[in-house]
Amino acid sequence: MTLPTFGFIFVGICLNAIAQLLLKAGTNAVGAIHLTAGNWFSTGVKLATQLPIIAGLTCYVISVVVWIIGLSRVDVTIAYPLLSLGYIINAVGAWYFLGEVVSAQRMLAIGVIIVGVFLLTRS
Template sequence: MAYLILLLNIVFLVAGQLVWKMGLHQQGGMHLNNMLTVMFSPLVLLGISFYGIATILWLFVLSRLPLSLAYPMQSLAYVIGIIAAWSIFGEVVPLNRWIGTGIILIGVVIIGMK
């Protein structure tokens, strides 16, 4: 159950980043003259909410798993984030980032071994 909560934490972290990116794109980026508009835009507020949920889930994770296991496993958010940037936003992801993503996955597998 703790691993499922950890996975949900990761999903909400990535979802928060995705809707922030969408909100920033919708507002034309963040500049000094539109900071309040950006900060109170629906997508940015939704991202903040997702981060709040992720934080609550993280507290459950920390009460059930060792930090030395849970925290490195949370790096899966980077992997999902790169895949989302590539598939949702059409970002070009160079080979070195894909290699780094593979290294993160290998690290998570090693850390997760009993």
């Protein structure tokens, strides 16, 4: 895999991970969502007007475009497993920006992912 190809794949992964963090920040601002027949529209409007949610959806759209460019250059059997890098980015981002706890077991799992991604990129 060439560096530019890896760049497209990695940017797509990062944008996808950032989208998740932004969506979570938006839902944190709204609170737990409990849809009923009477509140689905107002809940939808509340969610649709949250800037982090709008930004997260924008990141998703851009990530799809960048991902498609990356996929056009590399086998899906290599690209798709690289999405697991998003777990690492999200764990660090959730800890740093959202104050979520990253336990020792989660850190060990992230280490396993890193080893797997390293082995994959060497194949």
